[in-house]
Amino acid sequence: MDLQAAIAIRAPDAPLALSAAHDAGSSGPGGGGPRRQRPLPLQPLDTGGGAARHSAVYDALREALMDGRLAPGTILTIRKVASSLGTSTMPVREALHRLAAHGALESLPNRSYRLILMSRETWHQTLEIRLQLECLAVRRAAGMLSPGQLAQLDEITAEMAARPPPDPQRYLTLNRNFHFVIYEATGMPVLVELIGMIWLRVGPLLHACSSPYDIATANECHATILKALRKGDGETAAAALREDLLTANRVLLPGLNVSEPASGTEDR
Template sequence: MDGAIGRIPRFERVTLGERVYAELRGLLMAGELAPGQRLSLRQVADQLGTSMMPVREAVSRLVADEALEVLPNRAVSVPLIDAGRFRELTRVRILIEGFAAREAAGRRDDDDLAAVEGHDAAFRHETLAEAPDLDRAVRANKELHFAVYESARMPSLMAIIEGLWLRIGPVLNLDMRVSGRRIAAGGAERHHARLVEALRARDGEAAQAALVADIEEAAAFIAGSGRLPP
């Protein structure tokens, strides 16, 4: 009996608040919530099948993360990012995420490469489609980037990148989801292809260059869209 009990896996102790936090965090990082969008806590609770308490707990954590904000009327909203803040975050991303791509090229294994290639194929499928699914494209873009960063096998670095994407993720709506023009132009797909090829070749310098070019092109598109507050 003791041996059988010993084979039972330990239950993961995750509270409802942590589960709601993880779900909302994922939506923000994937760009599935837009800057200025207001959240109904009741709607979130109903959708996830929870009471209001874990939703409030999760929202409080995301406000502390600067990923959500509480307005004067107590409504909860995704913060607007002004042009100056966007430029600052972009410069930090270039340094941090470029370094992650360089490290990933030297540390990745075959499974890592296969995951990156799969997300690249999913993104390319939407790029080449006559009527691309912009939601799928945004998700595939996020998953591709994070598959690269996870390949670097540096948990502290991943935590920093996740914090950056919590703040920048919603702005990806301005890059891909709103118009789809950058997807149609094919620039992102070309940068991704160069990134995948660099990872295959374990060329850290080329991987960093491709990743940085992708970030810079997206940032230029967003900055030139006129949608960011000055």
């Protein structure tokens, strides 16, 4: 299942984390200025110092973006992020700078950053790139997954299909894990990095989406992908992934926050 599609397991009145209008220091695309301050949905880190701390800070922010815990347009200050993660400002500064270099954040004055807003035109371009890169990764992973990786995917899909289902944020995390276990099995770190950079941009769009989506459909896509990969059938796995991405696109697009009016584009 595509990262975006998992949003549907929540009801419209049960947001994944904080709604876009109430994120700390954020204002929606319609303007209105900063909103009431709320804590960032980040947990204090429990790691050592040095390189391990720097890596942990980056990973925590990266996962928060990918899993839709932060809304598009959210403003992040170095000091506030450091306070939320329980760390010094230096690793936070470096992590935010890296995320900005990856195109997930834009730099603002006063040592702050803002999560990007995406136009519909950019969204369509991003979807086309995802279809190419992620389907390529699934094809390459066919026949390359180790017994341990297959067992890990079995555990992930079982938890996602459990009754009652996991909470929305857990579901999104499981979804990300499912995809990247597969992508990392390709043995192509450049491809995995490129896919990860795209997920950094699209993940925040999950935050404010309230369109309904049947998780049974998403879980069925996962099952089809896993069954095909176990047989070494990359084409069937890629077809299931493509269906999943396009289904998620239809769910997410109507509520897409845009940074500018789309010109010459239509919903696909």
